Amino acid sequence: xxxxxxxxxxxxxxxxxxxxxxxxxxxxxxxxxxxxxxxxxxxxxxxxxxxxxxxxxxxxxxxxxxxxxxxxxxxxxxxxxxxxxxxxxxxxxxxxxxxxxxxxxxxxxxxxxxxxxxxxxxxxxxxxxxxxxxxxxxxxxxxxxxxxxxxxxxxxxxxxxxxxxxxxxxxxxxxxxxxxxxxxxxxxxxxxxxxxxxxxxxxxxxxxxxxxxxxxxxxxxxxxxxxxxxxxxxxxxxxxxxxxxxxxxxxxxxxxxxxxxxxxxxxxxxxxxxxxxxxxxxxxxxxxxxxxxxxxxxxxxxxxxxxxxxxxxxxxxxxxxxxxxxxxxxxxxxxxxxxxxxxxxxxxxxxxxxxxxxxxxxxxxxxxxxxxxxxxxxxxxxxxxxxxxxxxxxxxxxxxxxxxxxxxxxxxxxxxxxxxxxxxxxxxx
Amino acid sequence: xxxxxxxxxxxxxxxxxxxxxxxxxxxxxxxxxxxxxxxxxxxxxxxxxxxxxxxxxxxxxxxxxxxxxxxxxxxxxxxxxxxxxxxxxxxxxxxxxxxxxxxxxxxxxxxxxxxxxxxxxxxxxxxxxxxxxxxxxxxxxxxxxxxxxxxxxxxxxxxxxxxxxxxxxxxxxxxxxxxxxxxxxxxxxxxxxxxxxxxxxxxxxxxxxxxxxxxxxxxxxxxxxxxxxxxxxxxxxxxxxxxxxxxxxxxxxxxxxxxxxxxxxxxxxxxxxxxxxxxxxxxxxxxxxxxxxxxxxxxxxxxxxxxxxxxxxxxxxxxxxxxxxxxxxxxxxxxxxxxxxxxxxxxxxxxxxxxxxxxxxxxxxxxxxxxxxxxxxxxxxxxxxxxxxxxxxxxxxxxxxxxxxxxxxxxxxxxxxxxxxxxxxxxxx
Numbered sequence: 001x002x003x004x005x006x007x008x009x010x011x012x013x014x015x016x017x018x019x020x021x022x023x024x025x026x027x028x029x030x031x032x033x034x035x036x037x038x039x040x041x042x043x044x045x046x047x048x049x050x051x052x053x054x055x056x057x058x059x060x061x062x063x064x065x066x067x068x069x070x071x072x073x074x075x076x077x078x079x080x081x082x083x084x085x086x087x088x089x090x091x092x093x094x095x096x097x098x099x100x101x102x103x104x105x106x107x108x109x110x111x112x113x114x115x116x117x118x119x120x121x122x123x124x125x126x127x128x129x130x131x132x133x134x135x136x137x138x139x140x141x142x143x144x145x146x147x148x149x150x151x152x153x154x155x156x157x158x159x160x161x162x163x164x165x166x167x168x169x170x171x172x173x174x175x176x177x178x179x180x181x182x183x184x185x186x187x188x189x190x191x192x193x194x195x196x197x198x199x200x201x202x203x204x205x206x207x208x209x210x211x212x213x214x215x216x217x218x219x220x221x222x223x224x225x226x227x228x229x230x231x232x233x234x235x236x237x238x239x240x241x242x243x244x245x246x247x248x249x250x251x252x253x254x255x256x257x258x259x260x261x262x263x264x265x266x267x268x269x270x271x272x273x274x275x276x277x278x279x280x281x282x283x284x285x286x287x288x289x290x291x292x293x294x295x296x297x298x299x300x301x302x303x304x305x306x307x308x309x310x311x312x313x314x315x316x317x318x319x320x321x322x323x324x325x326x327x328x329x330x331x332x333x334x335x336x337x338x339x340x341x342x343x344x345x346x347x348x349x350x351x352x353x354x355x356x357x358x359x360x361x362x363x364x365x366x367x368x369x370x371x372x373x374x375x376x377x378x379x380x381x382x383x384x385x386x387x388x389x390x391x392x393x394x395x396x397x398x399x400x401x402x403x404x405x406x407x408x409x410x411x412x413x414x415x416x417x418x419x420x421x422x423x424x425x426x427x428x429x
Numbered sequence: 430x431x432x433x434x435x436x437x438x439x440x441x442x443x444x445x446x447x448x449x450x451x452x453x454x455x456x457x458x459x460x461x462x463x464x465x466x467x468x469x470x471x472x473x474x475x476x477x478x479x480x481x482x483x484x485x486x487x488x489x490x491x492x493x494x495x496x497x498x499x500x501x502x503x504x505x506x507x508x509x510x511x512x513x514x515x516x517x518x519x520x521x522x523x524x525x526x527x528x529x530x531x532x533x534x535x536x537x538x539x540x541x542x543x544x545x546x547x548x549x550x551x552x553x554x555x556x557x558x559x560x561x562x563x564x565x566x567x568x569x570x571x572x573x574x575x576x577x578x579x580x581x582x583x584x585x586x587x588x589x590x591x592x593x594x595x596x597x598x599x600x601x602x603x604x605x606x607x608x609x610x611x612x613x614x615x616x617x618x619x620x621x622x623x624x625x626x627x628x629x630x631x632x633x634x635x636x637x638x639x640x641x642x643x644x645x646x647x648x649x650x651x652x653x654x655x656x657x658x659x660x661x662x663x664x665x666x667x668x669x670x671x672x673x674x675x676x677x678x679x680x681x682x683x684x685x686x687x688x689x690x691x692x693x694x695x696x697x698x699x700x701x702x703x704x705x706x707x708x709x710x711x712x713x714x715x716x717x718x719x720x721x722x723x724x725x726x727x728x729x730x731x732x733x734x735x736x737x738x739x740x741x742x743x744x745x746x747x748x749x750x751x752x753x754x755x756x757x758x759x760x761x762x763x764x765x766x767x768x769x770x771x772x773x774x775x776x777x778x779x780x781x782x783x784x785x786x787x788x789x790x791x792x793x794x795x796x797x798x799x800x801x802x803x804x805x806x807x808x809x810x811x812x813x814x815x816x817x818x819x820x821x822x823x824x825x826x827x828x829x830x831x832x833x834x835x836x837x838x839x840x841x842x843x844x845x846x847x848x849x850x851x852x853x854x855x856x857x858x
Binding site for chain 2: 039041042044047050051052054055057058059060061063070071072073074075102103104106107110111114117118119126128129144147148151152260264265266267285288289290291292293294295296297
């Protein structure tokens with residue numbers, strides 16, 4: 001059957017197509033696939049790439065950092081100085097704006113919201129004492145961000161994403177009008193799930209926001225700052241702390257980053273960057289919460305990567321592993337779906353995800369059909385607050401864990417399900 | 430001058446004594462000591478003892494645990510199974526009551542209080558929504574416990590410690606009467622700072638408490654469970670989870686422990702133990718707060734210590750390092766202060782501290798005098814909520830960091846200051 005826009009097909013053509021696709025789907029189920037493209041999990045080969053880090057420290061290592069602090073003992077609340085520099089380089093900020101924490105930036109974000117609930121923000125009323133607290137959520141976005149705000153009973157407001165970032169007209173208007181809006185979740189570079197990077201104008205408009213709430217903060221999750229896929233197609237974004245300073249809003253942003261997808265997921269080093277006043281306020285709670293984070297792991301990372309060039313070199317090898325997986329997905333999507341007008345997808349220059357938009361009302365059914373045939377995708381709706389995609393359209397594809405061959409197989413099944421569900425939708429089945 | 434009870438001395442004798450002690454103190458200041466016995470910090474030699482742990486993992490290690498989980502990747506929220514067993518053995522509980530977390534039990538305690546503030550306890554009203562929340566604080570106790578409750582605006586009520594544990598008559602009465610009492614801080618074994626261990630009767634009375642508040646919890650910080658000083662003088666305490674179960678109060682206790690003073694301070698592994706219902710509730714927040722703690726460090730610890738016998742053997746070497754420091758302090762205290770009735774002190778079988786009680790109203794002055802001559806002690810009052818020792822009497826001595834020789838030197842100065850301040854007190858100076 002020649003490639004034709006689905007909605008231009010006659011009912012008879014659709015019926016024939018449906019019969020054919022149903023047969024193909026039945027055959028596909030027979031294959032007994034068992035593939036997971038649901039989460040942004042690094043692959044084994046990617047993890048193997050960093051194994052030399054375990055030879056960095058041995059029984060005879062000097063366990064003092066450049067400040068002659070014994071990293072094995074208590075102390076140094078905000079991270080050893082060389083780890084601050086490492087994380088500062090990753091975020092493109094200066095080291096004196098950085099606190100290095102434990103193994104996960106997600107935990108820092110959770111703790112930041114939690115602290116705002118119980119202790120407010122730099123002297124403001126604790127959010128738990130307020131009748132309403134709201135966050136803006138660019139959609140589609142990262143489900144674990146939305147899970148944090150939902151967990152604390154914070155009301156979430158969807159803001160549409162564009163290839164240049166969130167709809168800034170809407171963001172500006174809402175934060176200026178509503179004092180109960182206390183934050184916005186952002187993944188500014190290679191966004192989750194679309195892989196969009198905020199334009200310079202978007203970043204500048206963020207920095208220049210005039211929120212009604214003095215305790216409004218931008219939660220700037222710079223998770224993929226060095227996670228390019230290509231040598232010749234790389235996004236760069238403006239550094240938000242500097243832009244906020246320039247705009248007279250130095251305290252308006254918290255930036256987060258980690259090495260979870262550089263060294264090891266769950267055993268890396270995470271950090272927060274913010275203005276000195278923010279950091280001072282954060283440390284007041286942090287000094288009660290901990291005597292210090294794992295400085296040995298900080299030292300291990302610094303000695304392994306040596307400097308930012310070391311990280312960039314590591315991430316080039318990382319890109320070489322990731323790129324074929326992304327390309328495998330793109331090839332199948334283009335070959336099978338181009339011109340059918342039953343779906344659109346992103347083709348990012350970095351990050352961990354491809355975002356797919358099916359025809360309205362089809363995402364849940366596609367994910368279910370994939371699951372039934374052995375391919376697990378992120379749950380439909382997961383990219384929206386409360387798990388509710390109002391269009392039931394968006395699906396996040398995570399190519400990182402399977403091999404390129406598996407990704408091609410999984411995507412073959414995916415496009416088949418997209419076609420089948422789309423035809424059923426058009427037939428009103 | 431012969432040894433005589435100070436308060437039986439005549440004013441003239443006291444004046445002579447004061448002159449002599451003042452001269453000795455002036456001489457001591459000349460020495461320019463610089464010693465720190467303020468915190469329970471492991472010494473370098475103690476940290477060196479565990480360096481082989483860095484040879485446990487290398488670039489060619491199998492990074493899968495016994496369940497074949499790749500510890501480098503995301504997943505396993507509550508800790509790898511062999512780490513659960515390790516921490517369970519340390520606490521004397523069963524592994525299915527354990528969640529293994531990050532590097533610090535202090536953080537787990539903070540997070541536990543914080544979660545109770547924002548989300549309540551197993552369905553109860555969040556504490557931040559209540560007018561008053563109170564904690565019982567056995568005194569003297571651990572300053573960082575008190576700092577957590579103070580940070581969250583929780584009112585603290587002093588409960589006197591005895592060599593058998595907290596005054597249980599008072600505990601029973603208060604928790605039964607007052608629904609706003611939501612918790613009690615306990616260090617049940619080798620308590621901080623006295624080194625007392627709770628008697629079986631005390632533990633059973635704890636387990637049988639009838640608190641007015643359904644969301645009352647015992648915060649059982651079992652920090653020194655394997656931290657004996659002697660082979661032939663070891664305390665053992667009843668296992669609280671089992672006792673609570675037997676008494677029909679299975680949910681009433683959270684137990685905390687870590688390897689901070691077994692492997693490395695700040696780079697160890699920490700855990701919480703509690704009933705299944707408590708753990709299920711905790712995991713609801715934990716699954717939002719993190720994708721998982723550092724499983725690589727968990728695996729490193731388990732492969733290094735192998736089993737509980739490995740930990741016990743390690744702690745015997747630990748005791749060999751610590752014992753001479755404690756003995757150095759005890760010898761000086763006995764030699765210099767015995768029979769003078771100007772102070773009493775504990776002689777614990779384990780833990781990290783010796784507790785000293787000076788004459789009423791003398792602790793601050795003694796600590797200040799020591800500081801002036803180069804010996805840093807824990808701030809007077811630190812062992813009490815709000816930093817306020819109503820008797821200004823208690824001083825915590827932490828012998829772990831200096832060498833035995835330095836501890837003897839430091840204690841020489843300490844007893845001199847105790848004598849001097851006591852004489853001044855008796856003279857009404």
